[in-house]
Amino acid sequence: MSPRVPAFPFRFEMYSLETYGSMMADRVRLAAYGEALRHAVHPGAVVADIGCGSGIFSLMACRAGARRVFAMETDPIIGVAREAAAAHGFSDRIVFLAGNSACLELPERADVLVFDVRGILPHFGRSMATIMDARKRFLAPRGAIIPQQDTVWAALSGASSFYQDLISPWSGDTCGFDMSAARHAVLNSIHRGCFQQTQIVGEPQRCWVLDYATLDNPNAAAEVTFEIERPATAYGCFLWFDAVLWEGVGYTTAPGAPETVYGTAFFPWLEPVGLAPGERVCAAFHADLVGSSYVWRWNTAVYAAGRSPQPRIQFRQSTFFGELLSPGLLNRLSPACVPELNxxxxxxxxxxxxxxxxxxxxxxxxxxxxxxxxxxxxxxxxxxxxxxxxxxxxx
Structure with missing residues (x-):
């Protein structure tokens, strides 16, 4: 895939047609989902496809022998899915339901629940709440879920050029003007990129495992520690996920892996940090669902060698600080505001x-x-x- 593949939006919003096209071009993702559906769908099975998009998973389910597929989607792209179903002779087997799955009812339980409601990372929009609701209301007892599991990993990032590209438009002189007011917001935002394994500093650490058969919390949090073994400069953290769709079937969005539409998430630090052997970096990550989007926090503490009790560097960052919020808007969002319609x-x-x-x-x-x-x-x-x-x- 081209490095110019459009990124998934990190905050929840409707995908563009270009993004849907990139999802269709992601052969790593499609091959894995196709294989998982061949394993999970038996002749006569009922399948629920959550966020069906252009309908590719529904078509795959029919090809695998599904008797009925309930394809749910809020986006107008569902019209493309209907046309694709008709073109392949599956209109009598796929029931398209326009709307949010949380507001829909199915006439029968599904033997297989399939979805890909991720963004750059699995916590995107109301993805976890959607999955939990669909599993509870749509899935038959002992039914199969695709994907089965996502494991989120973190590693220190040595991506110096990527970091410089982020901040350079908002640093120093720009045609004689100082535009650094936006720098803080940029460094409190999460960015998608395609990175190499050589840009990882030290050993990756596991953050959390999302088992979709038992998931009961839309939020996530983890604290990890990176032990520094050789001199390096770090610019933030990479986060990615390993997806298990079926036993032996999956893919990863890690740096150095074949490129996917998801990319790898980069959580920048407020400044680059030189690290020495024996030092340790403690990082805490939090993903909290607020309304229809996640607010992410990443707090970092760098400790000198010798187990010093006090960090020599600390960063406290959040996507909340990456939002361009005017004082007037903040006032209108406060609990004490008495709003009046414009x-x-x-x-x-x-x-x-x-x-x-x-x-x-x-x-x-x-x-x-x-x-x-x-x-x-x-x-x-x-x-x-x-x-x-x-x-x-x-x-």
């Missing part, structure tokens, strides 16, 4: 109240243009706005 929200409410199953979209748009003449030049403009709302909220 004009756009008032327009939305006006239109949504009229989507009651009795009023046509044109009627609602015409009324909206009259009610908000300063917002819309005419009913046609209001209709365009209303149609977007209807596409998102109506049934």
């Amino acid at each position: 004009e756009e929200a008032a327009v939305d409410r006006f239109l949504l109240e009229r989507m009651d199953g009795h009023i046509s979209l044109e009627e609602a748009a015409r009324a909206c243009a009259v009610r908000f003449p300063e917002r819309f030049a005419g009913w046609e403009e209001a209709f365009e706005y209303a149609s977007r709302l209807a596409g998102k909220y109506s049934r």
Whole structure:
């Protein structure tokens, strides 16, 4: 795969068509899922495909002998999946369900639950909550889950050029201007990259294992220690995962492995750190689900040789500090805020109240243009706005 493969967004958002294309181009991922489905799906089996995307796993399940596949997806890409099913003669076996799986019901339990709702790392969007809900409500007793397990690893990073590329636009002189105000946000963000094994400093450490048959917590936390054996400079940490889809079937996103659409996650430090033999680096990682996204924290302490009780360097970082939040927005997000609808929200409410199953979209748009003449030049403009709302909220 090309190094220009578009990254998964780290915060939850809809994938672009380009990203879906990159997922289709990831032969490492597709080959592993295809093999796992051949093992798990027996003739006549029922399969639940969570976040089916373009439908490739559903097609694979049908080819493996599935009697029925329930393919669930919130994105309009589900239209592509429907067309692909028809093109391969599987329309009578795949039931497409547009919507969030947490809000859907299935008429029968599935023998196999398949999903890939990861981002750069498994904790992405509401992935863990989605998996736990689907396993509880959709999977038959003794049913199979693909993937079975993800193991997340961490290692110190010696990726000097990658680090410099991150901070150089926000350091020093840029056409005579100091643009360093964004540097702190960049260094409190998680970045996707494709790295070499030689860029790992020292020995990797295991953070956590996600066993999807027993997973009961959407959050994750781990503390790991890296013992320094030779002089090096570290710029942060790599995190990646080893996926087990079926016994003997899987892949890894580790530095040096064949490139995948996920890439490897880079957690930068606030500054590079020179390390000497005998020193140790203690790193704590936390992934906490807040609303529809994860807030990550990574705290680092570097201890001099000789088991010094006090660290010589400490960093406390979080993706929260990587968000570009204005004081006004922070005030509006505070528990003490007494919010008042802005004009756009008032327009939305006006239109949504009229989507009651009795009023046509044109009627609602015409009324909206009259009610908000300063917002819309005419009913046609209001209709365009209303149609977007209807596409998102109506049934």
